[in-house]
Amino acid sequence: MFKHIILTIAIGVFTICSNHIYAQKKYEKESRLKEKNVPSKALGFIDSLEVRGRIRWYLEEGFEGTSIEAKFNLNNQKHSIEFDSIGNLEDIEIQINWSELQKPLKDSISFYLGKDCEKFKIQKVQIQYSGDRSILLSKIKTGESTDNYTVRYEIVAKCCNTKNVSLFEYLFSNTGQKLAIFQIVFKNSSNLEY
Amino acid sequence: MNTEKQFLFFICLCLSFSHETMAQSTFQVGCLPSINFNYKLKNDWALNFKIESRQLLQRGTFNDDSDKNYEYVLTDYSFIAAKKVGLNSRLSGGYLFRFRGGNAIHRLIQQYTVTQKLPLLRLAHRVVADQTFSPREATEFRLRYRLAVELPLNGQSADPKEFYLKISNEYLNSIQNADYDLEIRFVPLLGYAITEKHKIEVGLDYRINSFLNQYARHSFWTSLNWFIEI
Numbered sequence: 001m002f003k004h005i006i007l008t009i010a011i012g013v014f015t016i017c018s019n020h021i022y023a024q025k026k027y028e029k030e031s032r033l034k035e036k037n038v039p040s041k042a043l044g045f046i047d048s049l050e051v052r053g054r055i056r057w058y059l060e061e062g063f064e065g066t067s068i069e070a071k072f073n074l075n076n077q078k079h080s081i082e083f084d085s086i087g088n089l090e091d092i093e094i095q096i097n098w099s100e101l102q103k104p105l106k107d108s109i110s111f112y113l114g115k116d117c118e119k120f121k122i123q124k125v126q127i128q129y130s131g132d133r134s135i136l137l138s139k140i141k142t143g144e145s146t147d148n149y150t151v152r153y154e155i156v157a158k159c160c161n162t163k164n165v166s167l168f169e170y171l172f173s174n175t176g177q178k179l180a181i182f183q184i185v186f187k188n189s190s191n192l193e194y
Numbered sequence: 195m196n197t198e199k200q201f202l203f204f205i206c207l208c209l210s211f212s213h214e215t216m217a218q219s220t221f222q223v224g225c226l227p228s229i230n231f232n233y234k235l236k237n238d239w240a241l242n243f244k245i246e247s248r249q250l251l252q253r254g255t256f257n258d259d260s261d262k263n264y265e266y267v268l269t270d271y272s273f274i275a276a277k278k279v280g281l282n283s284r285l286s287g288g289y290l291f292r293f294r295g296g297n298a299i300h301r302l303i304q305q306y307t308v309t310q311k312l313p314l315l316r317l318a319h320r321v322v323a324d325q326t327f328s329p330r331e332a333t334e335f336r337l338r339y340r341l342a343v344e345l346p347l348n349g350q351s352a353d354p355k356e357f358y359l360k361i362s363n364e365y366l367n368s369i370q371n372a373d374y375d376l377e378i379r380f381v382p383l384l385g386y387a388i389t390e391k392h393k394i395e396v397g398l399d400y401r402i403n404s405f406l407n408q409y410a411r412h413s414f415w416t417s418l419n420w421f422i423e424i
Contacts, residue, residue, distance in 0.1 A: 031349040031356065058349060158281050164238065165281045186282070187351055189309040190232040191360065191385065191393050191421045192318035192342050193284065194242050194274070 026182035039087030108176025117159035124156040238278035268294035340364035377403035
């Protein structure tokens, strides 16, 4: 009898948990940063890329600390380069289309999303490079691939379940393994609705 | 008359007509302070309670003397319950009680809003149907559409201690006693996010109506809004 009760509770807990995505919430406060306030290391890296268009600098404050981000268009692709607060390169993100991913990678990502969501819609895909500064600089400038940097994929997906609809940011390895998941928290919009 | 002269005559005609029309149009100037309380409930439900008062400071016609006596016009109390129905959309229903000149006016409200987050701004589409009941007038039915844009003045979103611009444009179709009217509103506001839970906005609330059937009625309200998340 006691075993049955424990088993029933365990099944109940498992059922509740399996319908719920465990995701850390993502809060970020970002503000514009003037170029004169950008650390010289970060400025030097962006200068080396010889970006012709406008570069927007942001200061991002989140749970994990403060970072500096440069956003710009290069070769008709949206680039976002993140540095730590003293200008050390953290990662480079380039927005790409879902269709540009290899089929096995797409299948793996879809498998994980399908497990979490009854229905999902991919809203944004970014390829993320991290590693040595000079290798990444060469990668971005020439497009040449080496094995000396880490490739990950950041996916923003709308996830629909019976009771709710939410937006999640997933981080996948280059083989499509799920590494992290964050729930994107929207700012309240009551001032736009009423 | 050659083409140039015809064009000049047409422009003069338009200008004289618009001057004549404008001269006979009426206007009112005043204040529109409001306070908005918002409360989040479980299961994607939310409540909004709003108090808005209207005070007149000046009114008249454009070509005539105006009356500059202060006049309290009305106070609105509205209560709306909203349910999130999509990632960025909400379906709401509510009731507004208006107290004007000793009369009680009742309004039922049905609302659908979609808020979009774009890289540098937020857009909100709002469609509202409402029905206004009062003891002295026939029921008024309105169908409104409003597009509002929030432009942060620092960064990609309006964070605490940051200013933003909120600009909205609304079209209100109304039918009362088989008479149709269109009101257009243009509301540019400067906002400040004091904290995550408090926002204030100040600016102009310009409204024009009655221009389809007779001389236009222009309203210039100083809008002052305070949004509180409880």
